[in-house]
Amino acid sequence: MSDNRAGSQRIGGVLAPVVTPFEADLAPDRKRFIRHCQWLFSQNCGLAPFGTTSEANSMSKGERTSLLDALIAAGIDPSRMMPGTGCCSIIETVELTTHAVKHGCAGVLMLPPFYYKDVREEGLYRYFSEVVQRVGDARLRIYLYHIPPVAIVGITTKLVERLLNAYPNAIAGMKDSSGDWNNTKTFLDAFEESGRSDRTGFDVFVGSETFLLANMRNGGAGTISATANVNPAAIYELYAACVGQSKFENRESKLEQHQARLNVVREVFSSRKFSSMSAALKQAIAIYANDPEWSKVRPPLVELTTEQAKLLSAELKAIGFTMNEIRNTES
Amino acid sequence: MSDNRAGSQRIGGVLAPVVTPFEADLAPDRKRFIRHCQWLFSQNCGLAPFGTTSEANSMSKGERTSLLDALIAAGIDPSRMMPGTGCCSIIETVELTTHAVKHGCAGVLMLPPFYYKDVREEGLYRYFSEVVQRVGDARLRIYLYHIPPVAIVGITTKLVERLLNAYPNAIAGMKDSSGDWNNTKTFLDAFEESGRSDRTGFDVFVGSETFLLANMRNGGAGTISATANVNPAAIYELYAACVGQSKFENRESKLEQHQARLNVVREVFSSRKFSSMSAALKQAIAIYANDPEWSKVRPPLVELTTEQAKLLSAELKAIGFTMNEIRNTES
Numbered sequence: 001m002s003d004n005r006a007g008s009q010r011i012g013g014v015l016a017p018v019v020t021p022f023e024a025d026l027a028p029d030r031k032r033f034i035r036h037c038q039w040l041f042s043q044n045c046g047l048a049p050f051g052t053t054s055e056a057n058s059m060s061k062g063e064r065t066s067l068l069d070a071l072i073a074a075g076i077d078p079s080r081m082m083p084g085t086g087c088c089s090i091i092e093t094v095e096l097t098t099h100a101v102k103h104g105c106a107g108v109l110m111l112p113p114f115y116y117k118d119v120r121e122e123g124l125y126r127y128f129s130e131v132v133q134r135v136g137d138a139r140l141r142i143y144l145y146h147i148p149p150v151a152i153v154g155i156t157t158k159l160v161e162r163l164l165n166a167y168p169n170a171i172a173g174m175k176d177s178s179g180d181w182n183n184t185k186t187f188l189d190a191f192e193e194s195g196r197s198d199r200t201g202f203d204v205f206v207g208s209e210t211f212l213l214a215n216m217r218n219g220g221a222g223t224i225s226a227t228a229n230v231n232p233a234a235i236y237e238l239y240a241a242c243v244g245q246s247k248f249e250n251r252e253s254k255l256e257q258h259q260a261r262l263n264v265v266r267e268v269f270s271s272r273k274f275s276s277m278s279a280a281l282k283q284a285i286a287i288y289a290n291d292p293e294w295s296k297v298r299p300p301l302v303e304l305t306t307e308q309a310k311l312l313s314a315e316l317k318a319i320g321f322t323m324n325e326i327r328n329t330e331s
Numbered sequence: 332m333s334d335n336r337a338g339s340q341r342i343g344g345v346l347a348p349v350v351t352p353f354e355a356d357l358a359p360d361r362k363r364f365i366r367h368c369q370w371l372f373s374q375n376c377g378l379a380p381f382g383t384t385s386e387a388n389s390m391s392k393g394e395r396t397s398l399l400d401a402l403i404a405a406g407i408d409p410s411r412m413m414p415g416t417g418c419c420s421i422i423e424t425v426e427l428t429t430h431a432v433k434h435g436c437a438g439v440l441m442l443p444p445f446y447y448k449d450v451r452e453e454g455l456y457r458y459f460s461e462v463v464q465r466v467g468d469a470r471l472r473i474y475l476y477h478i479p480p481v482a483i484v485g486i487t488t489k490l491v492e493r494l495l496n497a498y499p500n501a502i503a504g505m506k507d508s509s510g511d512w513n514n515t516k517t518f519l520d521a522f523e524e525s526g527r528s529d530r531t532g533f534d535v536f537v538g539s540e541t542f543l544l545a546n547m548r549n550g551g552a553g554t555i556s557a558t559a560n561v562n563p564a565a566i567y568e569l570y571a572a573c574v575g576q577s578k579f580e581n582r583e584s585k586l587e588q589h590q591a592r593l594n595v596v597r598e599v600f601s602s603r604k605f606s607s608m609s610a611a612l613k614q615a616i617a618i619y620a621n622d623p624e625w626s627k628v629r630p631p632l633v634e635l636t637t638e639q640a641k642l643l644s645a646e647l648k649a650i651g652f653t654m655n656e657i658r659n660t661e662s
């Protein structure tokens with residue numbers, strides 16, 4: 001895989017915020033989790049476990065560290081992993097981050113503290129500063145997680161500028177899940193010149209593959225997208241074509257056609273009629289791996305109803321959707 | 332104290348979401364915390380530690396359980412306590428709630444899971460159901476915490492109705508911090524008839540003493556208010572006058588005058604010019620106890636600037652504000 005960007009050891013490409021399977025009693029299902037992660041890896045997809053799609057905030061700190069331990073023990077390469085570690089409290093964020101860094105993870109995806117609203121930039125700056133200082137490890141690479149529709153509290157260019165000045169090695173980039181290309185472009189433009197001798201730039205991942213082509217055309221690092229849980233190979237193919245050196249015929253138009261095909265799949269999963277993206281993605285895995293156990297989510301999320309599940313199945317069939325080599329964990 | 336409501340063993344009256352003092356290294360300052368709780372008790376004020384004003388979501392689960400252990404060890408009566416225990420994950424909410432119930436706390440104040448937005452009522456119902464069932468203790472009394480400006484995810488009358496039907500003993504009431512009296516009135520009206528043989532009604536606490544008189548006139552249980560951290564005696568006096576049997580001269584007009592005086596104090600602290608309510612309250616304690624250490628907050632909150640602190644001091648002086656018998660912990 002040529003996913004680490006040229007001239008840097010930074011992680012790039014396509015990453016999946018891995019959905020977390022649960023047992024009937026809601027305990028994390030390690031066996032299915034590891035199997036799914038291995039499948040994603042086989043499709044050239046890196047892992048961003050414990051993200052929004054992963055229902056990470058519905059899990060305890062202990063459950064998260066224990067699942068990461070299980071992935072490492074199963075031989076999953078930490079250099080292709082960016083676990084989510086941002087909690088409301090500095091204490092828990094530092095514990096999860098330290099744990100990920102000690103495992104050699106390529107980076108961590110960090111939510112801002114999201115309980116208090118209308119907090120000042122100074123307060124967020126102090127929060128992230130405190131985390132960097134407490135973790136105190138030169139290997140730390142933080143990707144700031146901007147997802148205003150969910151966290152409400154967001155990441156601004158001014159905040160990034162202050163943090164980059166203070167911690168040029170630790171602040172490595174961001175994931176922009178604003179769903180607003182203009183916002184992504186603002187960050188790409190603001191920090192395109194930030195590569196300096198002591199660091200290697202500010203890497204922007206888009207939170208949806210819908211913006212992958214645009215992101216790669218503008219110097220972005222890739223995408224960390226929910227849909228990568230079910231459509232990793234096709235998304236990776238677009239990424240690879242973007243970063244590839246070969247100038248194939250009608251390159252730009254072919255890239256755009258590829259992007260359009262990805263958007264069709266994304267659109268099915270992001271439809272509001274399917275309860276939540278997490279529930280819809282899990283239902284799709286349940287269908288394509290013929291493994292109904294996969295559909296379980298933790299409250300406050302709810303599974304798709306039987307009718308919703310049928311509709312999802314029909315819509316995916318209608319667009320000719322497939323999942324390469326996905327298998328039932330029991331088989 | 333006659334704060335437990337007639338005909339019930341339920342907690343009522345005035346409760347303070349206790350501000351949490353921090354050391355220079357941001358660790359919770361137990362000594363000041365216990366001292367402040369003891370002072371609040373001496374002013375007829377019950378305790379709702381680990382609320383929004385307490386910066387509970389900026390603390391880890393371990394810090395919260397350890398501070399509650401310290402309060403109990405210091406002899407603070409758990410029958411006058413309602414610790415906040417609601418986290419994003421069922422696992423942590425159950426652990427904190429079980430811990431509080433085992434200590435004999437009168438109730439727990441429970442936020443809904445607040446990370447995922449636009450969740451369905453069914454998902455919130457399942458969340459609270461799961462918590463009640465996992466705690467599995469007949470002593471459990473949950474007060475649902477509605478604070479839409481902060482948590483965004485709120486509590487609806489339909490959700491309460493479903494929960495009350497399923498768990499008439501465990502679902503004891505709510506704190507309404509919507510800041511909207513019409514909303515409080517809707518809950519009071521909806522559940523005024525809910526007192527049945529097997530339970531004792533749905534107790535509504537207002538999240539600001541601004542609505543205390545209105546709440547008590549409409550069958551409410553009291554208030555859990557940030558300002559009770561600094562103005563407990565005066566707030567309690569209004570509560571006591573409301574529930575007292577004596578028909579003093581010009582009763583209604585005197586109650587309204589008292590309410591108006593409380594509002595003047597509240598207005599100073601809730602001014603947006605003072606960064607956050609938590610920071611302003613801590614600054615006031617620092618001033619009146621002559622104990623500058625009190626001003627510390629955890630990121631993402633920030634302390635008042637020197638100018639803001641001076642302004643707060645001047646405004647409090649201008650309205651003749653005092654704090655009865657507050658003392659420096661070091662003295």
